[in-house]
Amino acid sequence: MELPTRLFNDYPIEFKKIKSKNISGFEKPKFGKTKNPNGFNVKKSTFETGTSKYINEDLQPLIDLKKKNTTVINAPVGNGKSYAIIQTIKRFYESKEQDYLIVVATPFVSLVEQYVTDIHDDGKIPTEQIYNYSNLGRNEVSYLNKKIQVVTINTLLGNAGEDSYKNSRVKREYLDSLIDDCEKKGRKVVFIYDEIHDSIQNFKEEYVFNLWKWKNVIHKNFIISATFTESSYIVIEYLAELTDKQVHIIEFPRIKRRENQSKLFIHYSSSYRFTNDTPEIQSLTAELLKKGKNIDILCYSKTLAKSLISDKNIGGKLEKKFGKINDCTSENISNQRLINEAPQNRFDNAKCNIGTNFKSGVSITKENHAYIIILPPRSTQGKFKNHYGIFSSGITSIIQAIARQRKFGEIHIISPRPKEFDYKTLKDMSPKQEETFIEFYNKVKHHDSNLKEEDKVKYFDLRKQRTLIESFYVNELHGNVVNGITLSKATERADLARLDFPPYKNFQLNEGEKYLASTYDFFGSDLSAYVTYCAITDQFVNCHLEGFTYKSTLFFEEGKIQKQLNKYYEEYFTDAFKPWYFTDMNFYMNFENFRNRLFSEFEIKLKKKDTHDFETVTKGKNSLFEQQLIRFGAFKSYGTDYYYTADYANRNKDREYTRGQYFRDCIAIASTFEANPLINYPEEFLERINIFKDLSYFRDKMIAKIAQHTKGQNTYSYLPCKPFTNFIDRSEISKFENIIDYFTRKDQLLSNGINTISTRLTGSFEKKVNSFYKILIEDFFTYEIRNTTPRITIGTTPNNQVFPNIEAINLSTTKNIANLIFSAEIAELEYDNHPERDYYFTLLESYNLE
Incomplete structure (x- = not known):
């Protein structure tokens, strides 16, 4: 098919926009008073279209070096974001009016190395003025005289990792020395937090206090990302508190170049x-x-x-x-190294x-x-x-x-x-x-x-994220324990551990993204x-x-289809909560699910015996393959309880699922069907039930006609090789014609793969009756095959050829057969209206099947 993207060339790219009102409730409407419940002042600059291919030219005029604030830069990937950051660093580095310490904080050690190199190469700043915190403990090079410090965010916030309870002594002394030095020399500090989306986990309540140690010297924060999240708002608020709650959002469009x-x-x-x-x-x-x-x-x-x-x-x-x-x-x-290497x-x-x-x-x-x-x-x-x-x-x-x-x-x-x-x-x-x-x-x-x-x-819509998180917190998380919270607050708990339910914003910070991603x-x-x-x-x-x-090719060889089905089944169809694909209560529904998925997701190739080429198998068009699918489904559904025990014992071999087996299975299912008066069954289903009941009728009629013949001391049962008189009498003609019409035109399995009989049931009425009779003999009876077919007198008619020692093949007395009567639709109707539905539902839940 033609790729769909040509129709979406002008479709706008959706991205997380930073809303002023989501920063501590700040809102500045076109009309009316500014809402500022927590003292934040938020300014937003938005570019609908960039004037340049890269953002630096648009960004720099918006950055006021003297202004104390937290600047949030929301810019797309691949548009020169890192270069713009370095040019900003250069401006502060070269400032003559104020001495600045620039701290670049990144999520990863690899980015520290990259920034150290790029600041020198793209910013033309001497390496002597750039300090890589990774050198702590490796050499004695002083860091206090360097104007640019490049660290990881977890180091800056004192997050030592999951398996340690404090940052290393060397790192703590390093940060404390920088703060003391800035306070003594009157240096102002500029923090640059790049790729903030990968550092949210560091901004836990207990770590943020490490940033407050910089409160007297901090001048500006830059928060940069291409993928801001709901948790980012809390980080913005935390950092903006350190810059007198002044926030400037700069947002760039996502443009397809x-x-x-x-x-x-x-x-x-x-x-x-x-x-x-x-x-x-x-x-x-x-x-x-x-x-x-x-x-x-x-x-x-x-x-x-x-x-x-x-x-x-x-x-x-x-x-x-x-x-x-x-x-x-x-x-x-564990985020730790025994030595700093x-x-x-x-x-x-x-x-x-x-x-x-x-x-x-x-x-x-x-x-x-x-x-x-x-x-x-x-x-x-x-x-x-x-x-x-x-x-x-x-x-x-x-x-x-x-x-x-x-x-x-x-x-x-x-x-x-x-x-x-x-x-x-x-x-x-x-x-x-x-x-x-x-x-x-x-x-x-x-x-x-x-x-x-x-x-x-x-x-x-991405704008819906906050509503989803808030709704869960209020209605599910907090709402579920509100009575407990009330009771705990009314109880005297002096000298006990703090027992405060986490407020919404703490949940938004620590769990918001996890909730969205998992739900x-x-x-x-x-x-x-x-x-x-x-x-x-x-x-x-x-x-x-x-x-x-989107379609892998599965290769099969005649004689090995069952083995190969098992192999592919294990690879592609195993499910963690449904150990077998066929564990539900309706065979046909699950068989069709499996079969539909097999042909929808894969291209099937089959090599027949004595050939060298693989041919494509089309759904419902290959008798050999369709028979093996039915057998495979039955084996998986019933295991050792499968009615045809000998077939199950040979389940790794490609044996035939015959037309007679199909007829007998369907008759067994149809004969036990009892209509539920609460269900309005589809006409097609009722027709199918009646067809197989009528087929059973003619089978029973033939069984009733089995007679005994004695010659000397030899007695055997027989049926004539040609239809007996009144095999189909006048009152049964419409029933017979309906069966012929159904099996030649409507039965999908017969007309499309199992064992086609349409060519045999054509021609004159007499020809169709003879063919139908022979088909019933083939599918419902066994008899002795002799070198010469016996000829006997039946009634007054001599010289009739007969099938000697004929016996009817028994129908299944269990439901552990290939139920090709009930469709998925019928199974659902039966299930929804079953008097013990609640019992089955509980049973399914106990097996993790719902």
């Missing part, structure tokens, strides 16, 4: 888990190597990254091409990098580059918590990861199929845009017929859905959708 955009390719995989053997990972790496691309791979998990590096087909070939792979997985889990696992533009630690804070500047991003597979989706690794923080992590590509190249995302979308929630699309969106999304979605309407992915598919619970939406609607600043793949 096609000449700079990389080509985006999405490779949808149906694999339940992603490993080094996942076909999409293997084939993509091989293809890019063949094209001579420079390759880097960002993985959602450390385990996967390590396995790719050690894999002979991936890591081995990459190492042969590029030299030793640069393992970019974090070796420092430089980490060895940073991204290197001169090497092939595979790992987890370059989704942010890195600029990939390679030529002829292919950047592979592997998202979390379906196996990481938990019932109560997702295990998304480096992408656990939600959509900001995806935007930042994609933005690492700074030069024109290729970005390849390996993604699970997204959950089905609730298209009614789409906003601001023309009818044609919406139609195109739906067509594309339907091709790549994960097929789950059991997905409830309320569980589909819903689009949310709402569109905000990170289903990362593939968000990436797909953004790719279709052209939302990424630095790339545009150039291509996609």
Whole structure:
């Protein structure tokens, strides 16, 4: 299909805008008084369109060096944000009117190194005036005489990491010395917080007091990001308190500059888990190597990254091409080092990098580059918590990861199929845009017929985030314990540990983004859905959708289909909360779900015996393959309880599921069906039930006609080889014609794959009766095959050929058979109106199946 992005060329890029009123309630309406409940003064400068390709020219005139405030810069990736920051640093460094100490605080050690280099190269500032905090403890170089200090944000706030309760003594002395020196010399301090989205976790209540130690010398804060979040507002408020609550927001538009955009390719995989053997990972790496691309791979998990590096087909070939792979997985889990040595696992533009630690804070500047991003597979989706690794923080992590590509190249995302979308929630699309969106999304979605309407992915405007967080806090979190809070406050608790319920803003800071990312598919619970939406609607600043793949090829060989179905089933259809795909109570519903998904998500290739070529299998058009699918579904549904025990014992072999088996199974189900008077059944279903009851009628009529013949001492049962008199009498003609019409025109399984009989049931009435009789003999009876067919006298008619020792094949007395009568629709009707529905619902819940 044609890529959808051409219809969305002018579709605006959605991004998190910083609203003045969300900063401590400040609001300045066009008419009426300014609302300023907490003493904040907020100014906002917005560019609808940038006057320059890069933001520096627009930014610098807005920065007043003398003005004490907190400046918030909301700017897109790839528009010279870092360069503009360095030019700002240079202005403060060169100021003649005031002596400034400039503290650059970054989320990552790798960014510290990058800033130290760039400040010197792009700012033309002597290295003697730039101090890298990483040198603490490594050498005796003085830092007090240097005007620029580059540190990590967790160092600045005293966050020593999860496994330690205080920052190192050396770091504390370093920061205290800087404060003392500034107070003695009258230096004013300018703080620059870059990539603030990756540092929110540092701004916990107990750490913020470390910033208040700078209160007497602080002059200005710069807070910079391309992906602000709801939690960012609390950080802005914390920092603005130190600059007399003066805030200046500078916001730049997200403009698509096609000449700079990389080509985006999405490779949808149906694999339940992603490993080094996942076909999409293997084939993509091989293809890019063949094209001579420079390759880097960002993985959602450390385990996967390590396995790719050690894999002979991936890591081995990459190492042969590029030299030793640069393992970019974090070796420092606890955020501590016994000695202060430089980490060895940073991204290197001169090497092939595979790992987890370059989704942010890195600029990939390679030529002829292919950047592979592997998202979390379906196996990481938990019932109560997702295990998304480096992408656990939600959509900001995806935007930042994609933005690492700074030069024109290729970005390849390996993604699970997204959950089905609730298209009614789409906003601001023309009818044609919406139609195109739906067509594309339907091709790549994960097929789950059991997905409830309320569980589909819903689009949310980014402006809705605050309302969602507030609603949860007020109605669910706080509302659930409000009585307990009231009682605790009315109780004397002197000398006991503090017992205060966290106020909303603390929840917004510490848990807001986690709540959104874990609760709402569109905000990170289903990362593939968000990436797909953004790719279709052209939302990424630095790339545009150039291509996609969504069907893996599954190869089968006649005689090995059952074994191969089992293999692919384990790889693609295993679900954490439904150990088997067929565990629900209706066979046909689950069989059709499995079959539909198999043909929707995969291209099926089959090689028949004594041939060399694989042919494409079309749904419902290959008798051999369809028979094996039915057998496979029955084996998975019933296991050792399957009615055909001999067939189950040979479940790894490709045995035939015959037309007779199909007829007998359907008759067994239809004969036990009792209509629920509360249900208005579809006409098609009732017709199907009646057809198989009528088929059973003619079977029973033939069984009643079995007679005995004795010749000498030999007695055997028989039926004539030709229809007996009144096999179909005048009153049964319409019943007979309905059966013929149904099986030749309406029965999908007979006309499209199981065992076609339409060519045998044509011609004159007599011919159709003879053929029908022979089909019933074949499918409902067994008899002795002799070299010469016996001829006997029946009644007064001599010389009649008969089937000797004929016996009727028994019907199933259990429901553990392939129920190809009940559709998914009928199963739902029966379930919803079942007198013991609540019991079944409880049972399903106990198995985590709902």
